[in-house]
Amino acid sequence: DADVTQTPRNRITKTGKRIMLECSQTKGHDRMYWYRQDPGLGLRLIYYSFDVKDINKGEISDGYSVSRQAQAKFSLSLESAIPNQTALYFCATRNGRLGLDTQYFGPGTRLTVL
């Protein structure tokens, strides 16, 4: 089984709808991240969390919110989706106790906002 899972894998929605993307991990990592990827722009950080009580905004947090329900679960919400939020969304995890350590990515969610 995959260490980092994301649901759904694909989602098509309409402008103004509320959408939640979910991420779960079995790696036991404390740190979790949400990124979006757009062609030509690379991966950009939306939010990150050091533990269930520590949530931080990333580079492009406007229009998004997150919830860290447990150490293993980190959800990303779009309260009112708009077309320019169409992108690939990735969750990642990292073991913060090891200092500068690798981030491990989930398989991604392809979101289309019509």
Next chain:
Amino acid sequence: EDQVTQSPEALRLQEGESSSLNCSYTVSGLRGLFWYRQDPGKGPEFLFTLYSAGEEKEKERLKATLTKKESFLHITAPKPEDSATYLCAVPLLTGANNLFFGTGTRLTVIP
């Protein structure tokens, strides 16, 4: 301002034709550099971490090197299965160690 620039944007190679991908960076106090491989529609897969200038790491046909200003990913005798986008990333000089990614090099290896 922190910057990570990858070149070329795209590279087409014949099978067996060796080449190098470049990742140049301007960040304060480099504390490491990461290389990832990304297949279409999938999440980035970790390849290497380099921590200091002069360091080299190898994995199969891939070899990553690091200088004070840039990193190279050398691909020796590539095969079609090496086709992917290769991303480099550096941790920003903040307490969070968050990664700043380049836009990647899309490699296509033709049989």
